[in-house]
Amino acid sequence: MAITKIVELVGESKDNWRDAAANAVKEANKTIDEITGVEILNLTADVKDGEIIEYKANVQVAFPVREQRK
Template identity: 55%
Template sequence: MTAVKIIKVLGTSTESWEDAAHEAVSEASKTVDNISGVEIRDHTAKVEDGSITEYKATVEVAFPVRDGS
């Protein structure tokens, strides 16, 4: 049986929520090995002068727990 750890990562983008989610996974994969899945938990945005200027996606990243031996 494999145990899985889940962490939350916030990605940002000036283009879209999808790009923000991709950014979160891309950055997490730099320090987390064997990412096996993600769940998009939240979409938010920064608004300035009536327009969205930054998209934000909160992503839960799942990966297997390594054996300590």
């Protein structure tokens, strides 16, 4: 039986929300094997003096649970 695990992350970017989401997936990929999907949950930003200074994306990444377990 295939089981999928989901973890929630926050990615950040100085440029845009797309890069913020991509950064979250890129960093997760360093420690999570076989990421199969991503869901964007929320987009926010930090504002200073009326200007967006940092974009943030709350994302969930999905990956399979290994079949062989102890």
